[in-house]
Amino acid sequence: MTRIRQGYIARRRRAKIRLFASSFRGAHSRLTRTIIQQRIRALVSSHRDRDRQKRDFRRLWITRINAVIRESGVSYSYSRFIHNLYKRQLLLNRKILAQIAIFNRNCLYMISNEIIK
Amino acid sequence: MASCSATSAPSLCSLLKLNCRVSSARQNFLLPPLSVSRKPILSPPSLSFAFKKIPGIAPRRFSESEAPEVEAEPVPESEPAQIVESSIEVPKREEVFAVVVIGSRQYIVFPGRFIHTQRLKGATADDKIILNKVLLVGTKTSTYIGKPVVPNAAVHAVIEEQGLNKKVTVFKYKKKKKYRRNIGHRQPNTRIRITGITGYQDSPAVTLDSL
Numbered sequence: 001m002t003r004i005r006q007g008y009i010a011r012r013r014r015a016k017i018r019l020f021a022s023s024f025r026g027a028h029s030r031l032t033r034t035i036i037q038q039r040i041r042a043l044v045s046s047h048r049d050r051d052r053q054k055r056d057f058r059r060l061w062i063t064r065i066n067a068v069i070r071e072s073g074v075s076y077s078y079s080r081f082i083h084n085l086y087k088r089q090l091l092l093n094r095k096i097l098a099q100i101a102i103f104n105r106n107c108l109y110m111i112s113n114e115i116i117k
Numbered sequence: 118m119a120s121c122s123a124t125s126a127p128s129l130c131s132l133l134k135l136n137c138r139v140s141s142a143r144q145n146f147l148l149p150p151l152s153v154s155r156k157p158i159l160s161p162p163s164l165s166f167a168f169k170k171i172p173g174i175a176p177r178r179f180s181e182s183e184a185p186e187v188e189a190e191p192v193p194e195s196e197p198a199q200i201v202e203s204s205i206e207v208p209k210r211e212e213v214f215a216v217v218v219i220g221s222r223q224y225i226v227f228p229g230r231f232i233h234t235q236r237l238k239g240a241t242a243d244d245k246i247i248l249n250k251v252l253l254v255g256t257k258t259s260t261y262i263g264k265p266v267v268p269n270a271a272v273h274a275v276i277e278e279q280g281l282n283k284k285v286t287v288f289k290y291k292k293k294k295k296y297r298r299n300i301g302h303r304q305p306n307t308r309i310r311i312t313g314i315t316g317y318q319d320s321p322a323v324t325l326d327s328l
Binding site for chain 2 (some may be wrong): 040043044046047050088089090091092093095096099100104106107110111113114
């Protein structure tokens with residue numbers, strides 16, 4: 001068998017991985033073997049966190065709605081608000097309610113008044 | 118939802134054919150500030166507003182950079198150009214917004230802006246669409262709250278493009294077990310431009326005075 005030099009095959013493969021980790025800190029963007037490991041960890045985290053993201057945002061929305069709802073009236077809370085929402089057959093979800101709470105707070109007050117009646 | 122009363126949940130579900138678990142599946146985009154009370158941005162329809170949303174598919178954010186960009190435009194213009202521009206009247210967009218359900222996800226919708234939704238089957242570019250599941254319509258002074266839907270309200274939209282989302286790398290890995298799978302995924306989506314919100318005027322409205 002003739003001798004075959006490796007050439008640029010490995011370098012090309014590692015260049016792609018290096019590009020992925022080009023914004024990492026310190027040795028994690030400079031040393032090849034470390035880059036390979038960090039890339040794996042980064043991709044695994046993003047895969048896992050894509051599922052967590054759905055949970056995290058729901059928590060955020062609930063916290064935001066809770067904060068705004070508690071301002072109106074004594075002993076009024078997120079749990080009562082959601083209970084009233086379902087009693088009155090509204091279908092707005094927490095994402096929309098949180099957005100409204102931030103950017104059109106009067107609208108949210110109108111909704112909560114409608115529900116309390 | 119566990120807190121749903123037994124009678125209301127099935128009736129609601131059957132009414133709108135939604136899953137009983139009202140899932141707030143988000144669209145991908147970071148939640149950039151969405152200012153509903155902002156003055157309408159007058160711009161030629163060819164400008165597409167960048168919608169960024171929480172990582173997901175449907176976009177819907179209005180980037181904050183839009184307003185300063187548009188407002189800065191008329192300033193450096195010379196006088197004759199300014200006179201010409203003031204005579205060309207851009208039709209004023211009404212300051213309405215609606216909350217609409219598409220593909221069991223809820224979106225806040227403004228006339229003139231676009232949103233990305235799940236791929237709508239059998240739709241081609243420049244198709245007119247009417248969305249009937251309108252949960253809330255809001256204007257500057259009043260809101261029309263739907264129980265659960267605002268009666269006779271419709272959101273008119275035009276399909277712009279059927280495309281794919283940004284690629285997401287699904288990387289499965291088990292350590293010390295020599296298992297790794299690298300899969301790329303692009304979710305199909307549809308870009309829809311909202312042209313108008315109609316039919317809500319007759320429904321009972323809640324106004325600021327009643328607060």
